[in-house]
Amino acid sequence: MKKYLSYMIVALLALLPLIGLSSYTMHILILVIMWSVIGMAWNLLSGYCGQVSFGHAAFFGTGAYTAGILYSKLGLSGWWGLPASIIVVTAFALVIGYICLRLRGPFFALATLSIGVILRIVAENMVDFTGGDLGIMIRERTWVEKIWYYYIILALACGTFIVVKLVIESKLGYYFVAIREDQDAAESLGINTTLYKTIALCLSAVLTGFAGAFYMNYMGYIDPKVVFALHDISIVAIMVVMVGGVATYWGPVVGAIIMVLLAELIRSIPLLGTAHHTFFGILLIIIIIFLPNGIVGDFAKLNRIAGFARRRS
Amino acid sequence: MSFLEVKKVSLFFGGLAAIKDISFSLAKGEILGLIGPNGAGKTTLFNVVNGFYKPSRGDVLFKDRSIAGLKPHRICRRGLARTFQVVKPLQRMSVHDNVIASAFLRARDKKQAEEVARDVLEFTGLFEDRDVISKGLPLGKRKRLEIARALATQPELLLLDESFAGLNASELDVSMGIIRQIKNRGITIMIIEHHMRVIMALSDRIVVLNYGEKIAEGAPQEIRNNAQVVEAYLGEAQSA
Numbered sequence: 001m002k003k004y005l006s007y008m009i010v011a012l013l014a015l016l017p018l019i020g021l022s023s024y025t026m027h028i029l030i031l032v033i034m035w036s037v038i039g040m041a042w043n044l045l046s047g048y049c050g051q052v053s054f055g056h057a058a059f060f061g062t063g064a065y066t067a068g069i070l071y072s073k074l075g076l077s078g079w080w081g082l083p084a085s086i087i088v089v090t091a092f093a094l095v096i097g098y099i100c101l102r103l104r105g106p107f108f109a110l111a112t113l114s115i116g117v118i119l120r121i122v123a124e125n126m127v128d129f130t131g132g133d134l135g136i137m138i139r140e141r142t143w144v145e146k147i148w149y150y151y152i153i154l155a156l157a158c159g160t161f162i163v164v165k166l167v168i169e170s171k172l173g174y175y176f177v178a179i180r181e182d183q184d185a186a187e188s189l190g191i192n193t194t195l196y197k198t199i200a201l202c203l204s205a206v207l208t209g210f211a212g213a214f215y216m217n218y219m220g221y222i223d224p225k226v227v228f229a230l231h232d233i234s235i236v237a238i239m240v241v242m243v244g245g246v247a248t249y250w251g252p253v254v255g256a257i258i259m260v261l262l263a264e265l266i267r268s269i270p271l272l273g274t275a276h277h278t279f280f281g282i283l284l285i286i287i288i289i290f291l292p293n294g295i296v297g298d299f300a301k302l303n304r305i306a307g308f309a310r311r312r313s
Numbered sequence: 314m315s316f317l318e319v320k321k322v323s324l325f326f327g328g329l330a331a332i333k334d335i336s337f338s339l340a341k342g343e344i345l346g347l348i349g350p351n352g353a354g355k356t357t358l359f360n361v362v363n364g365f366y367k368p369s370r371g372d373v374l375f376k377d378r379s380i381a382g383l384k385p386h387r388i389c390r391r392g393l394a395r396t397f398q399v400v401k402p403l404q405r406m407s408v409h410d411n412v413i414a415s416a417f418l419r420a421r422d423k424k425q426a427e428e429v430a431r432d433v434l435e436f437t438g439l440f441e442d443r444d445v446i447s448k449g450l451p452l453g454k455r456k457r458l459e460i461a462r463a464l465a466t467q468p469e470l471l472l473l474d475e476s477f478a479g480l481n482a483s484e485l486d487v488s489m490g491i492i493r494q495i496k497n498r499g500i501t502i503m504i505i506e507h508h509m510r511v512i513m514a515l516s517d518r519i520v521v522l523n524y525g526e527k528i529a530e531g532a533p534q535e536i537r538n539n540a541q542v543v544e545a546y547l548g549e550a551q552s553a
Binding site: 169170171174175177178181182184185186187188189190191192193 | 363364365384385386387389390394395397401402403404405406410413414415417418423426462463466
């Protein structure tokens, strides 16, 4: 039964749009799935390999701008951004990895944080290339209905899920976790830590870049403050995984559902809406204290608490 | 021709010499004991041989090729594995996964890695505990897990850093039995140990360090009666 759970969920998601959901509901679903992709990508580098990144907006934005610039400068369809972002983002991740991966723990986190910010400033100032603060707009949308975007991001998410699962169950996965648990021990057991950290970074970056390129095509508009945002991209990527469950297969998906719905819900409350980051902060504190392994990771604990409450009432 | 040769190795931290001009060699199949008071430079010497530190002067030859300055993972690939004095298990992994992760160094695929892991776990008597998350293991077994993990890389030379510290009498006997069996498998061993009973019983030869220098080398019997060694351990008052 449990073995077929993944297939059933995918089949369900594939059939979902056929019942005629509103455009708004489709938009929310697309965002949830897109954030699952980013979450799974972040989880690969930071959850499994232990290299906590505070700068995944750098890869998201690079993917988005790859698609955007192909459209605005070369007149190609923005969808070419998906394959093109593999090359651009990988090249970029190699440079970042060369600089940052020699740092450990909090130093790596701070370095990635600064890279996200540096890229935003670069994108704002290279006006001829990126359009600066005006951003890039795709004037003619590929489709009017959301259903095709939905299927594209769903396919991307399935692909990402399969890649992560294959990687984690192979030699790579064992090496990633070994590096997370103790880098010196891993090194002395014959693991080339620099090489495998770089592989984790590149995989994670490319998957995040895909989400960015999709975002450009789906939203039709990007600017540096949106796609290189520290609080709206980098931090949310971390929260999605922390809330859902670090180093679990389904954690990023569960986290994405909660975070996207929560953001929509809070934003719709009058007066309090603009303070949604405050609520995210409070949520993160609660999660870290009570469910350090996230909802999926601490599912047994949640179950116990629920069972306890039921017995008392 | 020797199996491992440490040639006039020195390591300086700033102006301070952690180890000075140390030379000795190991023959294949031998067990070499490395003893000395706290801070004598034993673990530092392991760190040089294993590649964590590059020697400031001198050279380390393993199977007649220089390994000084190579990264630890390259040295491990050449067949030299070590354990840590302060155990470093991959905490949130099960015992089995810990060993599989190191078996991947030479295994072709996951199936083979699992076979090697099973073999090594049975050999070190940890097979019953294979599903335990290693954070939860008692110290004695964590020390043995260190050995198991090192063995899973299928080394020719094994460096054991205080694998017996903190063990009770029965655990000591189990571990000593394991070390003897490792030797019977043809693996050369260099061992740091404070337990004199263990080191005297296991070692073919002993090298003694004090303040970063080699003060004696010889068979266990000779070391036991060496005045300089006794002085280093017990202080001058003893010689009076």
